[in-house]
Amino acid sequence: VKKSGKTDAILREADATGPDDMLFRVRVVLVRPSHPGNIGATARAMKTMGLASLWLVRPRMFPHPDAVARASGAVDVLDRVRVADSLESALESCGFAVATTSRRRELSHPLVTPRAAAQRLVAATGASDAALVFGNETTGLTNAELRICPLWTMISANPLYPSLNLAAAVQVLAYELRLAAFQEKVGKGTPAPASLADVERFFRDLESTLVEIGFLDPASPKRLMDRLRRLFARACLEREDLNVLRGILRSVRRS
Amino acid sequence: VKKSGKTDAILREADATGPDDMLFRVRVVLVRPSHPGNIGATARAMKTMGLASLWLVRPRMFPHPDAVARASGAVDVLDRVRVADSLESALESCGFAVATTSRRRELSHPLVTPRAAAQRLVAATGASDAALVFGNETTGLTNAELRICPLWTMISANPLYPSLNLAAAVQVLAYELRLAAFQEKVGKGTPAPASLADVERFFRDLESTLVEIGFLDPASPKRLMDRLRRLFARACLEREDLNVLRGILRSVRRS
Numbered sequence: 001v002k003k004s005g006k007t008d009a010i011l012r013e014a015d016a017t018g019p020d021d022m023l024f025r026v027r028v029v030l031v032r033p034s035h036p037g038n039i040g041a042t043a044r045a046m047k048t049m050g051l052a053s054l055w056l057v058r059p060r061m062f063p064h065p066d067a068v069a070r071a072s073g074a075v076d077v078l079d080r081v082r083v084a085d086s087l088e089s090a091l092e093s094c095g096f097a098v099a100t101t102s103r104r105r106e107l108s109h110p111l112v113t114p115r116a117a118a119q120r121l122v123a124a125t126g127a128s129d130a131a132l133v134f135g136n137e138t139t140g141l142t143n144a145e146l147r148i149c150p151l152w153t154m155i156s157a158n159p160l161y162p163s164l165n166l167a168a169a170v171q172v173l174a175y176e177l178r179l180a181a182f183q184e185k186v187g188k189g190t191p192a193p194a195s196l197a198d199v200e201r202f203f204r205d206l207e208s209t210l211v212e213i214g215f216l217d218p219a220s221p222k223r224l225m226d227r228l229r230r231l232f233a234r235a236c237l238e239r240e241d242l243n244v245l246r247g248i249l250r251s252v253r254r255s
Numbered sequence: 256v257k258k259s260g261k262t263d264a265i266l267r268e269a270d271a272t273g274p275d276d277m278l279f280r281v282r283v284v285l286v287r288p289s290h291p292g293n294i295g296a297t298a299r300a301m302k303t304m305g306l307a308s309l310w311l312v313r314p315r316m317f318p319h320p321d322a323v324a325r326a327s328g329a330v331d332v333l334d335r336v337r338v339a340d341s342l343e344s345a346l347e348s349c350g351f352a353v354a355t356t357s358r359r360r361e362l363s364h365p366l367v368t369p370r371a372a373a374q375r376l377v378a379a380t381g382a383s384d385a386a387l388v389f390g391n392e393t394t395g396l397t398n399a400e401l402r403i404c405p406l407w408t409m410i411s412a413n414p415l416y417p418s419l420n421l422a423a424a425v426q427v428l429a430y431e432l433r434l435a436a437f438q439e440k441v442g443k444g445t446p447a448p449a450s451l452a453d454v455e456r457f458f459r460d461l462e463s464t465l466v467e468i469g470f471l472d473p474a475s476p477k478r479l480m481d482r483l484r485r486l487f488a489r490a491c492l493e494r495e496d497l498n499v500l501r502g503i504l505r506s507v508r509r510s
Contacts, residue, residue, distance in 0.1 A: 041420065041423075044418075044419075044420060044423075045419070045420070045423055047413060047416045048412050048413055048416055048417060048418060048419045048423075049412065049413060050412075050413040072418065072420070073416055073418055074416065155430065156433060156434065156437070157303045157304065157305075157433075158302060158303055158304060158305040158433075161302045161303055161328055161329065162303060163299075163303060163327065163328055164299075164300070164303045164426070165296065165299060165300070165327070165422075165426075167420075167423065168296075168299075168300055168303075168422065168423060168426040171419070171420075171423040171426055171427060172426060172427060172430050175410065175427050175430075178411055178412070178413075179411065182411065210503065210506075212510075213503075213506045213507055213509075213510040214506055214509075214510065215502060215503050215506035224499065227495070227496065227499055228499065231490050231492070231493075231496050232490065234489065234490040234491060235486050235487065235489040235490035236489060237486070240482070241482065241486050244479065244482055244483065247470060248465065248468075248470050251465075251468045251469055251470035252468055252507050252510070254468075254469075255467075255468040255469065255507070255510065
């Protein structure tokens with residue numbers, strides 16, 4: 001799946017709205033991160049979800065061996081880190097930015113769920129790059145930095161202890177970004193469901209077999225069959241399931 | 256919010272379906288974790304989302320200062336950790352368990368999204384505790400451990416690098432649990448799910464009955480039983496369903 005050079009460019013052009021491409025266009029911006037370990041863990045969280053572009057605004061310590069250690073197999077993301085002097089310059093060429101906050105602010109501003117924020121970010125990548133912005137571990141983003149971002153998001157958390165680790169918050173948002181990018185592409189290759197008619201036939205067979213073996217009273221079959229119908233309806237029978245179940249009924253009748 | 260003894264029991268009774276209570280009833284089980292830092296980070300991830308009950312199965316090192324350091328403000332979760340000898344004993348009194356896996360397994364088993372898994376877990380807390388199970392950082396869960404859990408979930412990830420940090424995976428699932436708990440319509444009147452032990456007993460009965468009626472070749476029962484397990488796992492068997500199914504098996508064996 002790794003492609004490069006011309007091929008890459010051609011593929012991007014051809015499928016500019018593919019989920020992987022959308023994710024490449026979302027950059028993560030860490031503003032004034034204190035702990036280099038969190039930078040590494042952020043790189044790892046990003047790469048697991050298909051994000052590649054990490055920007056740092058005035059990191060306290062970077063590069064740093066702790067970042068490398070926590071990045072694990074995502075050192076390539078660290079190698080390509082861009083460091084900026086200000087949030088403004090880290091958002092260069094971005095058409096859209098979402099700020100994360102861990103508490104409600106006095107400033108009134110559109111505050112949406114991570115899910116909604118991810119959908120907006122992914123949608124924005126159709127036009128240009130988009131950014132997801134995280135503040136310092138302790139102090140968060142300043143009001144001035146928040147104001148630069150047209151949309152804010154907050155991860156719903158335990159009010160008694162809402163302190164997600166920085167990289168953990170990145171992981172949650174990156175997870176939502178991946179879901180948003182791949183939305184509705186799920187379910188390819190799911191097994192063929194049984195047809196309704198076949199399922200009905202199975203229920204008739206089941207009923208008569210249960211009468212035959214003396215389990216079901218033919219005078220009042222209703223409640224029992226309703227329960228069994230409910231049970232199998234929840235299971236979303238596949239075609240192959242039905243073949244197995246029919247085979248079992250045949251064996252029971254022969255036994 | 257910390258309550259104990261009688262008060263706890265009374266509050267649970269009075270508001271057994273409140274979101275906070277649902278989250279208290281979901282335990283996180285780490286099986287053979289290698290790095291104590293991950294145990295601490297897991298405690299933190301859990302507490303931020305309102306989860307409180309952490310079980311460890313044969314941790315390599317615990318207690319450990321790294322665990323305390325990474326737990327940050329969630330040391331209380333560490334203090335209440337339960338350590339068990341086996342996954343079976345860590346699931347004691349749990350009515351439902353979801354296993355996490357980071358790759359598709361050869362074993363066929365119901366594999367659902369984290370979102371669906373979280374909804375199922377939260378719904379299961381109406382009847383008893385429920386468990387979310389994570390394997391070792393490198394080796395994951397064994398096939399035997401996976402089989403104990405009726406449902407599996409996998410976080411959709413970058414196929415080139417699907418290696419989420421253990422605590423990051425816990426954070427994502429805990430986040431989905433919190434969303435599910437606070438969205439879940441008051442699940443009053445949801446029927447009691449069958450216990451894991453009873454479901455296991457049913458599968459054993461089913462297998463021997465299928466052999467008895469000549470449907471199942473005792474020399475190679477594996478694939479068929481896996482399919483049937485999958486089918487019934489999707490159905491989320493209720494206690495009353497199991498009574499009906501057992502009754503059917505008894506009738507079949509008598510017929």
